[in-house]
Amino acid sequence: EVKLLESGGGLVQPGGSLRLSCAASGFTFTDFYMSWIRQPPGKAPEWLGVIRNKANGYTTEYNPSVKGRFTISRDNTQNILYLQMNTLRAEDTAIYYCARQTTEGIAYWGQGTLVTVSS
């Protein structure tokens, strides 16, 4: 069974940093592209970026809206996906989901972790 479990969310002050983690299980982690997607309260999801699979060299791609502030990485020995977020702003307040991304849509999402940016 595919499982994705995010952690690391919480309250952070504007200008601060936070690192989210996503523990993956139930599939061969290195075979898949992994993404981060966020959803502000009451709004639509927003794709943040992807880290590709082993066959594609684990390269990354980001939404221009967060490029330069957010960094996606992965630990392929422990099957963990990371999202490093810097210079956080109030508008970064959202539920953050990790997801397994394929050409057949996003069939697997984590349960999400809430990040609140506020003083």
Next chain:
Amino acid sequence: DIVLTQSPALAVSLGQRATISCRASQSVSISRYNLMHWYQQKPGQQPKLLIYRASNLASGIPARFSGSGSGTDFTLTINPVQADDIATYYCQQSRESPPTFGGGTKLELK
């Protein structure tokens, strides 16, 4: 970015057909592939994939859900609507990076 436009809400009676539309600002089709997907989201839950590549039913999804469309115009149909289908529905394109989502259509009971 490709902008996806959905009507904010749709009121429907139980047992009737619901048709939810999504219009893209440019074509999301490549060759025979229509790179549009549909999700259902209930309050407090993560989105659930219903339909991938416009018309393919995701695993475990009931056959009362169906999708159609190509190019810039896509439709999700629920027939018949059941009480458990009351939720918000999002379309999402993967034709061009960044992948984008529509604003969502909230399905409500009439």
